[in-house]
Every structure is written in structure tokens, then in C-alpha cells.
Amino acid sequence: MENMTSVQKKQKLIGKYLNIGNAGFRSIRNSEYVDKSGLIDFMNRCLNTPQKLICVSRPRRFGKSFATKMLCAYYSRGCDSRDLFADLKIAEAASFEQNLNQYDVIYLDITLFLSTLKQSDMLVAQIEQEIIDDLAQSYPEIAVEHRLVDSLCKMNQITGRKLILIIDEWDAMFRECKGADEILDNYILLLRSLFKSSLTDQLFAGVYMTGILPIKKYGHESAVSDFYEYSMVEPRPLQEYIGFTTEEVKSLCQKYDKDYTIMQEWYDGYTVGGVHVYNPKSVMESILRDKYSSYWTKTETYEALRNYIDMNFDGLKDTVVDMLGGEKCEVDTGSFQNDMTSMKSRDDVLTLLIHLGYLAYDEDTRCVSIPNVEIREEFIRAIKNGISPNRKHLIRYWIKSIQVYSKVIRETSCW
Numbered sequence: 544m545e546n547m548t549s550v551q552k553k554q555k556l557i558g559k560y561l562n563i564g565n566a567g568f569r570s571i572r573n574s575e576y577v578d579k580s581g582l583i584d585f586m587n588r589c590l591n592t593p594q595k596l597i598c599v600s601r602p603r604r605f606g607k608s609f610a611t612k613m614l615c616a617y618y619s620r621g622c623d624s625r626d627l628f629a630d631l632k633i634a635e636a637a638s639f640e641q642n643l644n645q646y647d648v649i650y651l652d653i654t655l656f657l658s659t660l661k662q663s664d665m666l667v668a669q670i671e672q673e674i675i676d677d678l679a680q681s682y683p684e685i686a687v688e689h690r691l692v693d694s695l696c697k698m699n700q701i702t703g704r705k706l707i708l709i710i711d712e713w714d715a716m717f718r719e720c721k722g723a724d725e726i727l728d729n730y731i732l733l734l735r736s737l738f739k740s741s742l743t744d745q746l747f748a749g750v751y752m753t754g755i756l757p758i759k760k761y762g763h764e765s766a767v768s769d770f771y772e773y774s775m776v777e778p779r780p781l782q783e784y785i786g787f788t789t790e791e792v793k794s795l796c797q798k799y800d801k802d803y804t805i806m807q808e809w810y811d812g813y814t815v816g817g818v819h820v821y822n823p824k825s826v827m828e829s830i831l832r833d834k835y836s837s838y839w840t841k842t843e844t845y846e847a848l849r850n851y852i853d854m855n856f857d858g859l860k861d862t863v864v865d866m867l868g869g870e871k872c873e874v875d876t877g878s879f880q881n882d883m884t885s886m887k888s889r890d891d892v893l894t895l896l897i898h899l900g901y902l903a904y905d906e907d908t909r910c911v912s913i914p915n916v917e918i919r920e921e922f923i924r925a926i927k928n929g930i931s932p933n934r935k936h937l938i939r940y941w942i943k944s945i946q947v948y949s950k951v952i953r954e955t956s957c958w
Contacts, residue, residue, distance in 0.1 A: 559677045563650050565616035565624045571609055572627055575827065577791050580633035582610060582784045583617050587638035589771075590749045591705070596738060598713070598752045598770040601785050602900025604824035604839055607753045610784065611650065611711045614751055618707050619648040646707045646748060647698075649674070653715040662720060667729035692736045695746050705748040708737075714754035717882055734767050743769070756898055757881045775815060775897050776876050776904055782816030787826055789819045799830050809835050812914025813903045822900070825917060839900070840921040848901060849925040857889035863926050866902075867919060871910040 589595050601607060616624045617633070624644055628634050656670050671691040678694055679686035682701055688694040695706065720726045737743065738750065750770075757774045758767050773781045787795075789811075796803040806826065813820040828838040852863055862872050872893065879894035886892055893911050896902040901921070903914040913919050 558680055560649055560651060560674050561678055561681060562619045562621040562648055563615055564619060564622045565627060567612035568616035568624070568627055571612060575795075575830075577787055577795070577823070578631050579606070579610065579784050580613065580617075580628060580631040582781070583614065583628075583633045584636040584638060585781065586614065586749060586751060587636070587642050590642070590707075594771050595747065595749045596743075596767075596770040597750065598754075598758055598767075598772045599781060599784075600714075600754050600757050600772070600774045600898060602775070602822075602898065603755060604822070605786050605900065606784075606823050608652075608711055611709050611751065611753060614707075614709055615648055615650050617643060618646045620644055620646060647702065647704060648707045648709060649678075650709045650711070652711045654712045654719075657715055657719050662723065662726065664725040664729075666720075666726050667733055671733065690736070691733065692740075692742060692746075695737075696742060699746055706746055707748055708750045710750075710752040712754050713752040714756045717756065721884055731767075738767050739769060756883070775813075775900075776894070776906070778816040780816075782818040782820070785815050786813065786820035787823050788821075792821050792826055795826065795830060801830065805835060809916045812912070812918070813900075814905055816906065822917070837917045837920055840917060848896075848921060851886070851892050851895065852925055854886055854892060856886070856892060859889045859892060860926060862889065862893075863922060866911070866913045867922060867926075869912075871905070871908065871912045873909055874904070874911050875909070876904075 586597065589597060599607075599610070616622070616627055622644060628639070628643070633639055651674070656666075656673070660666055660669050660673075672689070674691055675685060675688055675694045678698060682698050684701060685694045685697050688697060699705070716727060716730045737746075752770070757772050757776075758770055773779075775785070778785055792806060792811075793803050795801070796806055806821075806829065809829070810821045810825045811819055813822075822839050825837075825839045829835050832838075852860060866872055874893045874897075875890045876894045876897070878888065879891050883895065886895070893902060897904045897911060901913075901918055902911040904911050913922055
């Protein structure tokens, strides 16, 4: 074979799942970007250590995909991302040069597979074959393999290099394939083959998974127990990367001449690991549209929230009415099975709503509350029907209060 030019070699390295390049993060940098590159420095410190398996869970539209695209752009071989990070915090870190574009990175978006492949008992096998076929474009020797772990072993033998694996929406399989036991069992077996075997240290320099839910529990043992988890309940030390911090929102308000106090009332309220966190989706869209409104909640129908409230475990509906009035509710998060179906108590539902972003959790008091105006409006829509008659007057009171408050905001705001 003739010698390939450096450009041809780079082109060969870029695939559908392997070393996808930096186009995703470049698109993000072309718009208003709040610097979360400190996450890279954290991951750099975890590479090739027992802490290298990382699972970060947070609510939808809280920047999960932004983080994975940033990590892909930084680590992936076959592209040059120096200009994308030169003005960010990570460029000041000692580990910046050492790891920049130095790894083969496999990036998997589980929602993509669910939207393009048939949900049959062969779904997981199809996913494995899709990835193997892509790897074989760069390493033809892999084409004969049928198990992903075997193909990664052969790739490791060919290159002598460890991989970084990034999985976006890892838990989408559990959310979209409820009741499909064959699919879910095969998925768990796939994860176990990759992350709970003697091959894990040989294959991976680091793994970063992100989703809405923490890792699924099976009896007394997690399906993938070696992961270090960072969630809305246990976020430290990654709490500042879960959403926008107070300082970041104040800076945005100053830059775009917005009223921080109103922004705070609408989108603050989450205290995660001692840090006030704002919903990134809502903050950025309120700036883009020049209007305060419920942007995050519009991405999912309130019917989903109402379905959980309607379970009414241990008087859950009355608890929600009390929280609409500003009260807090103590919750035990320990029994939650990290899925959307194994609901057995009020604590299970409240814990799920923490992970979904509908409730704020205070780790010091172990209490939940409704975080802000945006979420309060959603709870009112979800609960105003079906509560006991002696509580309906409270709902009417809170609806009126929200309407009055919204009117005051509109009249006092320059928007």
C-alpha cells in the first residue's frame, strides 16, 4: 500500500463512532459558551487510575451532551482542537498538553441507536455490530469479530493504546425499553463485559458515561459497580459542572443587561453539593428570546409528572400541595432503585423527581422542595385535578399567586 499523507491518515481515523472529531464542540463554541472545561482536568486526573470509570447523571437539558462533545473534541486523535480550548480554563492546567488529541475515543449516543435500530431482542447485538463495523473501517482485522469486547481487545493489540469511551444517555435503554427484559438483560451483559472484567484496565484509559438516572441497582449489587457516580443527590466534587453557577448567571445577566433577581426567581433553587445551580436550558433560552418563561418544562409534557404524582404513595399529592406553599419535605433517597418503574413509596417518587430535575435536594437537611417559578407552574398544571376537595382551595390559592407573581414580573421587567 502506498504511504498515506498525514491528511489521509487523519481522515482514516475519523469515523461514525471512533474519533468523531471536534465538529460538535466547535458548533457549541460558535455560540454563547459558559466555560465548563474544568471537567476535563478532573477527568485527566482520573485517567489510568481506579477512578477512571465515571458516571455523571443529571436532568435532561442540563448540558449532558455539551460535556460529552467537549470531551470528544479534547481527547480524540485525528483532529486538532487546540484553538477550541486555548481561551478556556483547561488550557491553564498542567495536564492540558499531555492529553490533548492523544487518545482513540469511541463516542456512543444510545438515543441514536434507539431511533435508528429496530427494538427487537437482537437490538444490543445490532448495536455491537454497528460499532464493530465502524472500527473495522480503520482497523480491517476487527471485521471478523462479533462481540464488542473482542473487537476492542484486537484493536488494543494492533495499536498498543488504551481507549477513552464516552457514552451519552447511557440509561436511555431503560427509559425507552421498559418491560423488554431480553433487551435490558443483554444491555447489562454488554456493560458488564466492558467494565466488570479483567479486560477493563487493559482496554480503557478512561470511561465517561452520562444520563438522567444513576446506575441501575440489581438486588444488593449494582450492575456496573466499579463506576464512580456523581448525581443530583451525590454530586461532589462535580457540582459546578451540573448546571450554571450563581457567578456564571450573574456574568451572563451583566453581559446581556438582564435583571439577575428575576432570573434567580425563575430558574434558581437547586442547591447541589452546596452550590447554587441554574437550569442552563432555561437561562440561555430566556436570554435568546428576551423573555422569562417556562422553557425547560416545555421539552416534556406535564403528563409524565402527573403520572408519578397520581401514584399518591403515602399522601404524595398533599405533600406536593404543601411544597407549592414553600414547605420542604424530608426524603430517604436510599431505597430508590434508579429506574422509572420500581416505585414502591413516596420516597421513591420524590427521589426520581430529584434526578429528573423537578425537585431540589438539600443534602444537609435531606429535604426536597420545588426550586423555582418555572417548576412550580409545572406542578400546578400536573396536580390541579384529582386532589381531595378540602385541598382544592390551596391549589386555587397557589394558581392565583403564580398568576399575580408572573404579572408583577412582566410589569417590572424591561423585557
